[in-house]
Amino acid sequence: MKKISESTIRRLSKYYRSLEQLIARNTDTVSSDQLAEMDGITSAQVRKDLSFFGTFGKRGLGYNTRALKEQIGEILGLSKEWRVAIVGAGNIGKALVNYGEFRKQGFQVHLIMDSDHGKVGQTIQGLTVESTDHLPQLIKKQRIEIAIIAVPSEAAQRVADELMEAGVKAILNFAPISIKAPEGIQVKNENTAIEIEALSYFLTNQG
Amino acid sequence: MKKISESTIRRLSKYYRSLEQLIARNTDTVSSDQLAEMDGITSAQVRKDLSFFGTFGKRGLGYNTRALKEQIGEILGLSKEWRVAIVGAGNIGKALVNYGEFRKQGFQVHLIMDSDHGKVGQTIQGLTVESTDHLPQLIKKQRIEIAIIAVPSEAAQRVADELMEAGVKAILNFAPISIKAPEGIQVKNENTAIEIEALSYFLTNQG
Structure with a gap:
């Protein structure tokens, strides 16, 4: 095609x-x-x-x-089920585990990880939060195809590098920075702050 | 300019x-x-x-x-504080009340509403969930400038109409439908499902 x-x-x-x-x-x-x-x-x-x-x-x-x-x-590509992992069990990560629109379209979250040992072991929608210490093994074991990054900016590129190293080819990034990735790997940035700033610009400059 | x-x-x-x-x-x-x-x-x-x-x-x-x-x-327009309301106290609404990136840039959530009476009265980050029954009065009383829609698709356009009627000029919409608005009102759609579907397309067609 x-x-x-x-x-x-x-x-x-x-x-x-x-x-x-x-x-x-x-x-x-x-x-x-x-x-x-x-x-x-x-x-x-x-x-x-x-x-x-x-x-x-x-x-x-x-x-x-x-x-x-x-x-x-x-x-x-919505006729198949995609195996999804979320890195970061903060508010955004938690909201996405429960996100009906993903589930309906065949995006199934099989893994959620966090670096905070206080969060590891918690259960979100039946999924236990795993430690990012074991990221490469978990990504491979769960045969993850799409990863979602919902960690703070400072950690986002490092997490992305680990995910790509572990074989992930598609990343949806919620951290407000631009993730660098080699060719053959697709990164989409979901930056809610950019959308609201465009509204702020509009309200400021509508004269 | x-x-x-x-x-x-x-x-x-x-x-x-x-x-x-x-x-x-x-x-x-x-x-x-x-x-x-x-x-x-x-x-x-x-x-x-x-x-x-x-x-x-x-x-x-x-x-x-x-x-x-x-x-x-x-x-x-980030040098001023913007007064923000969120309609919908589900997972996305809750995540946004806590969203540090908004607060840091001067977007202050002053109001969160839901139509579910089971949610009304709950407290999220010190904000009490109000009933959408009183949407017009609350929007005016709180002098809301930017509204965020985080309700199901079926309710989104109706909520948008009420917000615009109440004087809101800028809307950030998280419901996965296109909101219709007259000229002079700015609507931004934040559709996470569209981003992940672009990844699914990429993985399906990378050959």
């Missing part, structure tokens, strides 16, 4: 969620105009994105919601 | 964080090359971004870390 841009992948994730909502409301077909309206995107863009993967819809009839959701899920 | 693009604002947030790190390490000056290296951006881009706001640095001498941090903070 042709390489798909970051922004297309993001829009596919949005269409996927809108389709879930439509299916929950027992809607069988959807037009590109409706999907566009739901996601705040132009319908030309919706048609372009979806045509990229072959013709799903029939002109005038729209798309079958279930079939389209399944095909997008396939493209995004 | 000229209107600054979304992506420039995001990079300014990154520079701001890198400068914080440098100052913590007692580094007095920084070159655009160093900032570029820290944030994974080209140094031409760093110079371009910073020149946008007038000349901060002296050729060959680099930028004064403290002065540059202060000026970027000013631009981003």
